[in-house]
Each structure stands twice: as structure tokens, then as C-alpha cells.
Amino acid sequence: xxxxxxxxxxxxxxxxxxxxxxxxxxxxxxxxxxxxxxxxxxxxxxxxxxxxxxxxxxxxxxxxxxxxxxxxxxxxxxxxxxxxxxxxxxxxxxxxxxxxxxxxxxxxxxxxxxxxxxxxxxxxxxxxxxxxxxxxxxxxxxxxxxxxxxxxxxxxxxxxxxxxxxxxxxxxxxxxxxxxxxxxxxxxxxxxxxxxxxxxxxxxxxxxxxxxxx
Numbered sequence: 001x002x003x004x005x006x007x008x009x010x011x012x013x014x015x016x017x018x019x020x021x022x023x024x025x026x027x028x029x030x031x032x033x034x035x036x037x038x039x040x041x042x043x044x045x046x047x048x049x050x051x052x053x054x055x056x057x058x059x060x061x062x063x064x065x066x067x068x069x070x071x072x073x074x075x076x077x078x079x080x081x082x083x084x085x086x087x088x089x090x091x092x093x094x095x096x097x098x099x100x101x102x103x104x105x106x107x108x109x110x111x112x113x114x115x116x117x118x119x120x121x122x123x124x125x126x127x128x129x130x131x132x133x134x135x136x137x138x139x140x141x142x143x144x145x146x147x148x149x150x151x152x153x154x155x156x157x158x159x160x161x162x163x164x165x166x167x168x169x170x171x172x173x174x175x176x177x178x179x180x181x182x183x184x185x186x187x188x189x190x191x192x193x194x195x196x197x198x199x200x201x202x203x204x205x206x207x208x209x210x211x212x213x214x
Contacts, residue, residue, distance in 0.1 A: 027076030029084075031169070033209025034069045037090045037110070043179055043198035045096075059096050061194070063110060063139075063203065066092040070112075070207075081119045086133060088112040088205070094141055106141035106186075110203075112175060113138070114153055127159040129171075137177040144186040151177040159211065167211040177201045 042062030067090070074084030094108040116133025137151040157171025179185075179201055184192035 027082075027213050029072075029074055029076070029082070029211055029213040031072040031074070031084075031209050031211040032069075033071070033169075033207045034067065035205055035207035037063075037066055037068045037092070038204040038206075039063050039065045040174075040202035040204055043196060043201050045185065045194035045196055045198075058197070061094060061096045063090075063108060063201075064093045064095055066090055068110075068205065072209075076213075077117075079119055080122060080127075081117060081129075083115070083117045084133075086112065086114045086116055086135075094139075106144060108142075109138075109140040111138040111140070112136075112151065112153070114151070116153065120159070125161045127161070128156070129159060130154075130156045131171070131173070137175065139186075141186055144188055147185060149177050149179060151175055155205075157207070165213050167213070168209070169211055170208050171206075173205045173207065175203045175205070177203070 039062050042060040044058065044060055068088055070086060070088035072084045072086045074082045076082045088111065090110040092108050092110060094106050112135065114133035114135030116131055116135075118129050118131040120127045120129045131154070133153040135151060135153075136148050138146055138148050140146045153173050153175045155171050155173030157169055159167050159169040161167045177200070179196050179198055185194050185196050186192065
């Protein structure tokens with residue numbers, strides 16, 4: 001009789017467990033995306049001579065606008081929202097000089113590697129959201145050292161559910177990279193290009209992607 005009561009109790013819980021919403025289980029997702037990176041702000045520098053001493057040649061240097069691609073890996077939360085690891089790469093150019101006649105300094109790859117979180121505001125199949133992240137920016141010019149700096153990001157967008165497992169999303173993100181104005185930037189074995197006189201570099205992204213949940 002004791003075992004029969006236990007079986008009855010277990011059986012009575014089955015309808016309740018089947019009625020639980022699907023998002024009660026942690027939702028994993030992968031989200032490839034692409035978009036366009038806007039140059040944003042430039043940073044001010046002093047050129048260095050062959051002995052790595054500052055010269056009187058002061059100028060501004062910026063990253064040219066270019067397309068980028070990336071991917072996010074994450075897990076859903078009950079807020080509703082998610083936490084994610086983001087990787088983004090932009091192949092661009094580093095240029096100095098005037099707006100209309102910039103001089104090419106070097107080809108440059110820019111990576112963002114961030115840990116972030118998203119908060120959704122559901123409205124049917126459309127889910128507007130805000131997001132924030134923090135991590136590092138890697139700037140990798142040809143023939144010069146890779147520079148890695150702390151950075152933060154903030155953005156907003158909208159996600160549209162196609163099915164329970166697939167969604168499209170579009171967003172705009174802004175990234176602030178902390179350059180540190182008391183350092184030389186981009187060196188090789190013998191010399192450095194510049195001494196930085198700016199503290200912060202801004203860049204913006206417009207993204208479009210596909211989110212696959214499982």
C-alpha cells in the first residue's frame with residue numbers, strides 16, 4: 001500500500017511537469033551576425049623618432065569604417081534575458097591626416113571579445129532589448145605589435161521570433177576602448193610608432209544576425 005501511494009503521488013505530478021513552460025529549462029543559443037562598423041572617434045598621438053623620443057608632429061589617427069562579422073554564445077535567464085560571450089572581427093585600415101585625404105598607416109584587424117548580458121521587453125514575437133558588455137579590444141596592425149585594451153559596450157535592438165528555435169535580430173552597439181594616454185602604441189622589435197595623448201576611443205556597430213536556440 002505504501003508503494004502504491006508513492007506511485008500515485010508520482011503520477012499526479014506528471015501533468016504538472018508537462019505543463020511547465022519550455023523556458024523553465026536553461027536555453028542555450030548560438031547567434032552568428034554581420035554588420036558595419038563606424039569609425040567613431042579618433043585618438044590623438046605624438047609621433048616618435050627612431051630613438052623612441054617624442055617629436056613635434058601631433059596628429060589624429062582613426063579606424064576606417066568597414067564591415068565586420070561575429071558570433072555570440074549564450075544562455076537564457078528568467079528576467080527575461082540572457083548572458084553571452086561575444087566575438088567580433090573587423091578588417092579595416094588605420095589612417096591619419098585630414099578627413100578627405102587621410103594617409104594610410106597600416107592595415108588593421110580589430111577584435112572585440114566581451115562578456116555581456118541582455119534584458120528583453122517581450123511584446124509577442126517582437127522582443128526589444130537593451131544590452132551591455134565588457135571585455136577587451138585587440139588591435140592588430142600589419143608589422144606592428146598587437147595592442148589589447150579594456151573596453152565596454154552598450155546597445156539596443158529588437159529580436160523577432162520565426163519559430164521556437166529561430167529568431168532574427170538587429171541592433172546597434174557602441175564600444176568604448178580605454179587607450180591609456182601614458183603609453184606608446186604599436187611597436188616592433190626596434191621602435192614604436194606613437195605616444196598616445198588620448199584616453200578613449202569610440203566605435204559603433206550596426207548588426208543583423210540569426211539566433212538559434214536549443
